[in-house]
Structures are given as structure tokens and as C-alpha cells.
Amino acid sequence: xxxxxxxxxxxxxxxxxxxxxxxxxxxxxxxxxxxxxxxxxxxxxxxxxxxxxxxxxxxxxxxxxxxxxxxxxxxxxxxxxxxxxxxxxxxxxxxxxxxxxxxxxxxxxxxxxxxxxxxxxxxxxxxxxxxxxxxxxxxxxxxxxxxxxxxxxxxxxxxxxxxxxxxxxxxxxxxxxxxxxxxxxxxxxxxxxxxxxxxxxxxxxxxxxxxxxxxxxxxxxxxx
Numbered sequence: 001x002x003x004x005x006x007x008x009x010x011x012x013x014x015x016x017x018x019x020x021x022x023x024x025x026x027x028x029x030x031x032x033x034x035x036x037x038x039x040x041x042x043x044x045x046x047x048x049x050x051x052x053x054x055x056x057x058x059x060x061x062x063x064x065x066x067x068x069x070x071x072x073x074x075x076x077x078x079x080x081x082x083x084x085x086x087x088x089x090x091x092x093x094x095x096x097x098x099x100x101x102x103x104x105x106x107x108x109x110x111x112x113x114x115x116x117x118x119x120x121x122x123x124x125x126x127x128x129x130x131x132x133x134x135x136x137x138x139x140x141x142x143x144x145x146x147x148x149x150x151x152x153x154x155x156x157x158x159x160x161x162x163x164x165x166x167x168x169x170x171x172x173x174x175x176x177x178x179x180x181x182x183x184x185x186x187x188x189x190x191x192x193x194x195x196x197x198x199x200x201x202x203x204x205x206x207x208x209x210x211x212x213x214x215x216x217x218x219x220x221x222x223x224x
Contacts, residue, residue, distance in 0.1 A: 035179070037172045044135040044169035051134045051169050052221070058137025059219060062196030069222045072099075076108035079126060079159055082218050083111075088157055093118045096146035097128030099161050099222070118154040125155040125214075129162040131177060132219070135170045136195055139219070142178070143190035152192050158214040164223045 001009075012018060020028055046054060056066050067078045083090055091112040094100055105113060118125055127147060131140040139160055143149045152158065168174060182188060198213035 032185070035176070040170045040172055041135055046134070046169060052164065052167055054169075055132055055134035055137055055167050056221075058134070059132075059196065060137075062137050063199065064137065064196050064217045064219050067218065067220045069220055072102045072222055073104060073107070075100075075103045075161055075220055075222060076105045076111065078220055080108040080110055082159065083124065086157075086216070089123050091122075092124035092126050092159070093122045093151065093155065094125070095127040095148075095151050097161075099128035099163060100126065103161075117148055118150050120154075122155045124157045124159065125151045126159045126161070127151050129160050129166065130191075131174050132162050132167040132221075133169075133171055133174060133193075134167060138171075138193050138195040139217070140174050141192040141194065142188040143192075144188060149190045149192060152194060153213045156214055157216045157218070158197070159218045159220065161220045161222060164221050167221065 019025075043054065044051070059066060065082075067082065069075050069078055079092075080090070082088075083092075090110045092114075094113050094115050096115050105111060113126070127141065129139050130142045132138070133140065139162070141147065141149070141152050168177070178187065178191070194213075194217070197215050197217045200208050200212070
């Protein structure tokens with residue numbers, strides 16, 4: 001019995017019923033296979049230029065900083081400049097994402113990069129992203145052996161490199177892309193949706209960045 005079957009079995013026992021049968025099962029199957037769209041805010045129904053501007057607007061509203069690269073050639077220099085301008089260390093842990101492997105990191109000789117899991121000493125993480133959502137200025141990350149989830153959460157500074165073509169309008173486009181990439185009824189182990197650096201206002205209603213994760217998020221948008 002798989003972990004999924006064990007979990008569903010526990011839920012059924014708590015509800016005191018077995019698996020759905022007959023028309024109830026058919027209704028569920030139609031619902032899952034039909035992929036009906038939920039409410040899509042009108043503000044995200046824009047052309048490409050509008051989508052990009054909307055993403056930048058909301059990302060900066062939630063304390064992200066933005067840089068734009070004309071091509072992958074510009075990414076290492078922009079990353080190096082960002083670290084220098086914010087007085088951050090030049091050492092960084094990096095995911096093994098295709099978006100990053102296509103960059104010539106020798107163009108930024110001051111950077112000291114390694115790939116793998118982050119450690120407590122790491123202050124900077126550099127990763128790619130599965131998508132960016134203009135609707136809310138949110139970054140979407142999927143876990144894999146090349147991109148462990150801890151890279152998104154542990155280091156205090158998170159630099160995200162995303163292709164311009166992966167900036168979408170509403171969330172519904174993200175789910176369609178996930179199905180296209182991973183197949184029907186299949187998901188990566190973890191999908192993180194992260195809107196800006198970690199923050200809280202629980203203490204005296206004073207905004208504090210870095211409460212549960214990175215205190216900075218810098219997004220580099222790579223044009224095609």
C-alpha cells in the first residue's frame with residue numbers, strides 16, 4: 001500500500017465510509033479530468049507587456065527588487081552587482097536549474113558558487129523558478145533533485161532568475177503548465193508559491209522582514 005493509499009484510507013475511516021462508487025465516483029472523475037478554471041481576476045487579463053508590468057508592480061509592492069537582463073549573458077554581472085551594492089558576501093549556493101546552467105558565470109569572477117543543499121553558513125541562494133504570477137507578484141518553485149526546496153527558504157537572501165516567457169497572468173496558467181510538464185494527476189513533491197521576502201506583523205503590528213525565511217528576494221527577469 002502506497003503512502004497516498006494509506007492517507008486516503010485514514011480519511012475514509014474517519015468519515016466512516018469506503019471509496020466512492022457509482023455516480024458519485026463519476027462526478028469526481030469528471031471534475032478532476034475537466035480542469036475547470038476558477039475565478040480569474042480581470043486585472044491579469046492583459047497582453048504580454050501588461051503582464052510583465054503587472055508582475056513587477058506587485059513584486060515590488062511586496063518588497064522584491066527587480067532587474068532585467070537582455071539575455072543570459074547579462075545574468076552573472078547583474079547578480080554580482082546586486083550582491084556588491086547590498087554589501088552581501090560573494091559566496092552563494094546555487095540550484096542546478098537549466099536557466100542558471102545556461103549562464104556564463106566566469107563573467108562574474110568575484111562570485112564563489114557551489115551547487116547543492118544550503119547550509120547554515122550560506123547567506124545567499126541563487127535559483128531558477130518554474131513561473132512567476134503577475135496576478136499577485138508571486139514566484140512559483142517546484143522541488144527536484146536539482147532544486148531542493150530548502151534553497152528557497154534557508155539563506156537570508158534569495159536571488160531568483162526567471163525567463164520572461166515564464167511570467168504568466170493568473171494562477172490558472174501555472175496549473176496548466178504543471179500538468180503539461182509533469183502529466184495528468186502527477187505533481188512534483190513540493191510546489192512553493194512565494195510572494196516576496198518572508199515577513200510578519202504579529203509583534204506590535206510592526207513589519208519585520210526575514211521572519212520565517214529570506215529577508216531579501218531579488219528577481220532577475222531574462223528577456224528572450
